[in-house]
Amino acid sequence: MPLGQLILASGExxxxxxxxxxxxxxxxxxxxxxxxxxxxxxxxxxYDRARCSAASGVQVFSEEEWGGPDRLTMLGNIxxxxxxxxxxxxxxxxxxxxxxxxxxxxxVKAEEGPFFPEREVKSEEEAEKITRSxxxxxxxxxxxxxxxxxxxxxRDKTLxxxxxxxxxxxxxxxxxxxxxxxxxxxxxxICAGGEQGSRPHDQGxxxxxxxxxxxxxxxxxxxxxxxxxxxxxxxxxGVPSDIVKKAYDAVLDARETAKKKxxxxxxPSAVHDEAVRVxxxxxxxxxxxxxxxxxxxxxxxxxVGLDIHEAPRLSRRCDxxxxxxxxxxxxPGLYYPEWGGIRLEDMVYIDPAGAPRCLTRIEDFLVx
Amino acid sequence: MPLGQLILASGExxxxxxxxxxxxxxxxxxxxxxxxxxxxxxxxxxYDRARCSAASGVQVFSEEEWGGPDRLTMLGNIxxxxxxxxxxxxxxxxxxxxxxxxxxxxxVKAEEGPFFPEREVKSEEEAEKITRSxxxxxxxxxxxxxxxxxxxxxRDKTLxxxxxxxxxxxxxxxxxxxxxxxxxxxxxxICAGGEQGSRPHDQGxxxxxxxxxxxxxxxxxxxxxxxxxxxxxxxxxGVPSDIVKKAYDAVLDARETAKKKxxxxxxPSAVHDEAVRVxxxxxxxxxxxxxxxxxxxxxxxxxVGLDIHEAPRLSRRCDxxxxxxxxxxxxPGLYYPEWGGIRLEDMVYIDPAGAPRCLTRIEDFLVx
Numbered sequence: 082m083p084l085g086q087l088i089l090a091s092g093e094x095x096x097x098x099x100x101x102x103x104x105x106x107x108x109x110x111x112x113x114x115x116x117x118x119x120x121x122x123x124x125x126x127x128y129d130r131a132r133c134s135a136a137s138g139v140q141v142f143s144e145e146e147w148g149g150p151d152r153l154t155m156l157g158n159i160x161x162x163x164x165x166x167x168x169x170x171x172x173x174x175x176x177x178x179x180x181x182x183x184x185x186x187x188x189v190k191a192e193e194g195p196f197f198p199e200r201e202v203k204s205e206e207e208a209e210k211i212t213r214s215x216x217x218x219x220x221x222x223x224x225x226x227x228x229x230x231x232x233x234x235x236r237d238k239t240l241x242x243x244x245x246x247x248x249x250x251x252x253x254x255x256x257x258x259x260x261x262x263x264x265x266x267x268x269x270x271i272c273a274g275g276e277q278g279s280r281p282h283d284q285g286x287x288x289x290x291x292x293x294x295x296x297x298x299x300x301x302x303x304x305x306x307x308x309x310x311x312x313x314x315x316x317x318x319g320v321p322s323d324i325v326k327k328a329y330d331a332v333l334d335a336r337e338t339a340k341k342k343x344x345x346x347x348x349p350s351a352v353h354d355e356a357v358r359v360x361x362x363x364x365x366x367x368x369x370x371x372x373x374x375x376x377x378x379x380x381x382x383x384x385v386g387l388d389i390h391e392a393p394r395l396s397r398r399c400d401x402x403x404x405x406x407x408x409x410x411x412x413p414g415l416y417y418p419e420w421g422g423i424r425l426e427d428m429v430y431i432d433p434a435g436a437p438r439c440l441t442r443i444e445d446f447l448v449x
Numbered sequence: 450m451p452l453g454q455l456i457l458a459s460g461e462x463x464x465x466x467x468x469x470x471x472x473x474x475x476x477x478x479x480x481x482x483x484x485x486x487x488x489x490x491x492x493x494x495x496y497d498r499a500r501c502s503a504a505s506g507v508q509v510f511s512e513e514e515w516g517g518p519d520r521l522t523m524l525g526n527i528x529x530x531x532x533x534x535x536x537x538x539x540x541x542x543x544x545x546x547x548x549x550x551x552x553x554x555x556x557v558k559a560e561e562g563p564f565f566p567e568r569e570v571k572s573e574e575e576a577e578k579i580t581r582s583x584x585x586x587x588x589x590x591x592x593x594x595x596x597x598x599x600x601x602x603x604r605d606k607t608l609x610x611x612x613x614x615x616x617x618x619x620x621x622x623x624x625x626x627x628x629x630x631x632x633x634x635x636x637x638x639i640c641a642g643g644e645q646g647s648r649p650h651d652q653g654x655x656x657x658x659x660x661x662x663x664x665x666x667x668x669x670x671x672x673x674x675x676x677x678x679x680x681x682x683x684x685x686x687g688v689p690s691d692i693v694k695k696a697y698d699a700v701l702d703a704r705e706t707a708k709k710k711x712x713x714x715x716x717p718s719a720v721h722d723e724a725v726r727v728x729x730x731x732x733x734x735x736x737x738x739x740x741x742x743x744x745x746x747x748x749x750x751x752x753v754g755l756d757i758h759e760a761p762r763l764s765r766r767c768d769x770x771x772x773x774x775x776x777x778x779x780x781p782g783l784y785y786p787e788w789g790g791i792r793l794e795d796m797v798y799i800d801p802a803g804a805p806r807c808l809t810r811i812e813d814f815l816v817x
Contacts, residue, residue, distance in 0.1 A: 094462065107637065107650070107758075125742055126650060172545030176559040179544045191544040250632065258626045264618070268634050268672075269475065282475070282494060304636075373497050390475075 084188060085160070086114040087168035088196070089152075089178055092307075096387035097171050097196045099307050103136025111155065112139075115163035122147055122155060153181055160187055171196035201384060201392045202406030208430045210303065211385060211408055212440050215310030215428055217265045218299040219443045221256035222314055225272070225297055228255050229318050230449055234291040240318055249274065249285035256299060265301035271313075272297050278315070278422035281379055281414060291319030294329075294421045294447075300389055309389045311410050312441060313426035316449050328415045328423045329447045331363035335413040336425050339381060339395075343409070345435030349399040353381040356413045365415050372418040382410040385428065407431045408440070452556060453528070454482040455536035456564070457520075457546055460675075464755035465539050465564045467675050471504025479523065480507075483531035490515055490523060521549055528555055539564035569752060569760045570774030576798045578671065579753060579776055580808050583678030583796055585633045586667040587811040589624035590682055593640070593665055596623050597686050598817055602659040608686055617642065617653035624667055633669035639681075640665050646683070646790035649747055649782060659687030662697075662789045662815075668757055677757045679778050680809060681794030684817050696783045696791045697815045699731035703781040704793050707749060707763075711777070713803030717767040721749040724781045733783050740786040750778040753796065775799045776808070 090098045092105030099105050101112045102121050110131075111122040120140040123131045131141045147155035160167065167188025170179065179189040195201065203211070232240040232247055240247040249272040257267040273285030278296040289295055298313040315332075317325065335356040342352045357367070360377050367376025380396030385408050393399060393407055403409075412426030427441040458466045460473030467473050469480045470489050478499075479490040488508040491499045499509045515523035528535065535556025538547065547557045563569065571579070600608040600615055608615040617640040625635040641653030646664040657663055666681040683700075685693065703724040710720045725735070728745055735744025748764030753776050761767060761775055771777075780794030795809040 125737070126747060129648065129741055130650065170544060172543055174544040175540055176538060176542040176544050176547045176557070177540030177561070179547070180559055189544070191548055193545070254626075254630055257629060258622075261625060261629075262622055266636050268636065280497060282498065369493070374493050379494060 082164055082166035083116075084167055084169045084190060085163060085165040086196075087156070087170050087174075087189075088112040089170075089175060095171070095173070096200075096307070096391075099387055100197055100200055101136070101139075102131075103139060104131060104134040105307060106130070111152070111159075113159055113168070115159070115165055118163070122149065122159075124150065152178070153185060156182060156187070157185060195392060200386055202404055203386060203408050203430070204406070205433070207308065207386065208408060208432075208440070210306045210308040211310060211428070211430075213310075214265065214301055214303045214306070214308050215312060215440055216442070217260045217263050217301050217303075218310040218312040219441070220263065221260045221267070221270070221299050221301065222297060222312055222443060224259040225252055225256050226316070226449060228252060229295070229316065232318055234319055238290045238292060238319070240289045240291055246288045248288055249277075252289065252295075252297075253285070256297070260299075260301045264304050266304050267299075267301045270297075270299050273422070275421045276418060279375075279416040279418045279420075280373075281416060281422065281424070289318075292317060292321065293319075294321065294325055294423055296422050296424050298424065298426065302389070307387050309385050309387075311385050311389065311426060311428060312443065313412055313424045314443070314445070315423045315425060315447070317447055318449060321447060322420065325420055325423070326447065327363060328365065328417075329425075331360050331365055332413050332415055332423045332425050333445060334363070335359040336411050336427060339411050339413065340427060340429055340437065340439060343403065343411070343429050343431065343437040345405045345407075345431050346402045348402055349381075349393055349395040350397050353395055353397050353399075356381050360413065360415065370418075375417050377413060377415055379414065382412050382426075384409055403431055405431055405433050405435045450532055450534035451484075452535055452537045452558060453531060453533040454564075455524070455538050455542075455557075456480040457538075457543060463539070463541070464568075464675070464759075467755055468565055468568055469504070469507075470499075471507060472499065472502040473675060474498070479520070479527075481527055481536070483527070483533055486531070490517065492518065520546070521553060524550060524555070525553060563760060568754055570772055571754060571776050571798070572774070573801070575676065575754065576776060576800075576808070578674040578676040579678060579796070579798075581678075582633065582669055582671045582674070582676050583680060583808055584810070585628045585631045585669050585671075586678040586680040587809070588631065589628045589635070589638070589667050589669065590665060590680055590811060592627040593620055593624050594684070594817060596620060597663070597684065600686055602687055606659045606661075606687075608657045608659055614656045616656055617645075620657065620663075620665075621653070624665070628667075628669045632672050634672050635667075635669045638665075638667050641790070643789045644786060647743075647784040647786045647788075648741075649784060649790065649792070657686075660685060660689065662689065662693055662791055664790050664792055666792065666794065670757070675755050677753050677755075679753050679757065679794060679796060680811065681780055681792045682811070682813070683791045683793060683815070685815055686817060689815060690788065693788055693791070694815065695731060696733065696785075697793075699728050699733055700781050700783055700791045700793050701813060702731070703727040704779050704795060707779050707781065708795060708797055708805065708807060711771065711779070711797050711799065711805040713773045713775075713799050714770045716770055717749075717761055717763040718765050721763055721765050721767075724749050728781065728783065738786075743785050745781060745783055747782065750780050750794075752777055771799055773799055773801050773803045
């Protein structure tokens with residue numbers, strides 16, 4: 082007997098579910114396939130929404146139709162009706178339910194790779210959705226530029242905006258609220274100044290200062306489409322030090338050099354290594370010191386779609402050739418606890434013909 | 450050989466992880482316990498953050514210390530070092546990793562119930578964190594009241610604010626941005642007017658109108674603490690119909706009656722049933738018609754903590770007596786496609802001595 086496919090998740094927690102069902106919910110539900118049939122099984126609370134917004138070709142069932150609400154009963158009935166030995170499931174399928182189904186005599190097989198490999202290959206329509214989210218990231222970033230340009234510099238180098246010290250929190254709010262007005266969700270925007278910017282995942286907090294780089298990594302998700310945009314710019318209000326200027330030039334050169342290498346068939350690790358070589362030509366090396374890591378110690382980029390981080394990865398360890406339809410970030414960075422961080426991030430679409438298309442449309446500069 | 454405990458998740462995706470580790474990350478990492486030892490294993494990118502913010506008693510390891518970054522190697526080394534037969538894991542543990550560990554000869558046992566049953570029992574300190582998030586929900590709600598009071602009513606009953614039609618989207622932005630300024634995350638705020646309010650999960654969209662109920666369900670999460678607040682109020686700008694006034698009185702009576710029943714030892718389903726009886730006394734019955742469900746067709750309330758929906762549930766099906774330390778919502782509602790919805794939600798803490806304490810501090814009224 083063949084296997085069907087099964088996802089058990091909320092659309093909010095699982096992008097595979099959102100991709101398969103075509104809509105998102107806060108609560109878990111069942112998506113399954115059996116041969117060419119695709120279906121979702123909805124509680125009364127979500128049934129009407131599902132009918133309105135399910136992806137084309139997805140049949141919407143009520144729990145009653147499968148003997149619900151008991152989930153084991155429903156899944157057993159689905160397997161029996163379509164004569165399935167069990168289900169192939171995503172790697173993050175909940176173990177509790179896998180064991181319950183196995184105890185009930187069904188096969189449950191976790192996919193080793195991605196559940197929907199086709200998610201890596203974006204259609205022009207998907208690239209357009211990503212681009213629309215990226216445009217909102219750019220709008221948020223321009224708002225930050227405007228706020229920073231309005232700041233005055235106090236004698237102790239504190240940035241003052243509208244008479245008050247400008248903090249990471251205030252700058253983040255200005256970026257996020259700009260994007261939210263356009264229907265975006267923003268939960269992790271980074272505005273990290275000075276030494277905080279030397280930790281790539283530090284969101285930033287407290288007062289921002291002149292003459293020191295401010296890393297702004299902006300990645301909103303469209304509430305309507307679920308697709309993300311991703312953008313990073315680093316700026317200095319005031320006068321950057323020579324080392325910061327040199328690091329900026331190096332990172333910009335690394336990004337542009339890497340972008341030019343991208344095309345279908347290219348090996349991601351080769352592009353990553355090329356960016357490393359550019360940074361090293363400027364004299365920036367990577368290592369671990371007393372204060373932690375320094376240099377360039379993360380991957381060059383990652384795929385973006387319904388997940389903010391998805392395949393393909395542009396990293397040292399990834400040797401699968403890039404496919405037409407990939408959307409990736411290119412985001413080299415340099416991080417030194419002594420002066421902070423520089424990261425510059427664009428997005429590139431490898432179009433269906435295999436040619437690279439830069440999706441990002443915002444200027445590059447260090448000083449404002 | 451004994452079992453250890455294991456979580457493999459990001460703090461963002463798993464509240465068990467956030468509870469156990471004491472901090473949150475966008476990327477997956479390992480938390481484990483072995484006897485009285487508790488540890489996390491961090492990549493270079495997250496190591497410093499973890500050192501700064503791990504919960505007391507949690508030891509921070511680097512991946513190198515366990516032979517990483519290969520995860521199977523690290524987990525095998527942990528099991529060997531502490532002489533563990535394997536691990537007990539949460540029910541949502543990823544099947545892919547469970548099968549890999551089992552294939553490597555380790556026991557992996559999914560907990561049938563909650564992984565940390567103690568999460569249901571909130572300390573005064575946790576109740577205080579929840580209350581602080583609730584205060585921000587109240588601030589957002591007061592902002593909505595203020596906006597609605599400023600509206601004018603056009604001849605076609607459209608609400609006009611600052612000269613433009615007031616939409617669900619604009620009202621939501623006013624609520625969310627008020628909360629965001631205070632460091633809250635808000636991603637699902639409901640502002641549903643008229644017929645949209647008759648679908649409890651409808652977020653609301655488009656123009657809001659006078660004389661018709663507007664359901665506002667506001668549930669922000671503190672970015673800093675991870676704890677949620679949850680609040681619902683329903684108001685009418687203009688003149689409500691008699692049936693809406695009666696439904697409002699019924700729901701308010703049901704909520705207050707249910708709140709008075711709450712205490713340690715009380716059976717949740719009995720409280721739910723009591724709320725149903727109050728609504729029925731007002732003549733509001735529940736059923737399914739041509740246009741979908743009507744009446745009161747969801748649970749009376751749910752626990753709130755690091756998850757917005759967690760144990761205990763106040764529903765028809767829950768017969769475990771309430772424990773001291775529970776934090777629950779009490780949110781009866783009435784929903785009729787003909788005129789919309791009314792939902793009124795407060796939060797109650799069953800304190801360590803077993804007595805109920807209403808956490809919500811915002812007025813109740815229908816008309817503004």
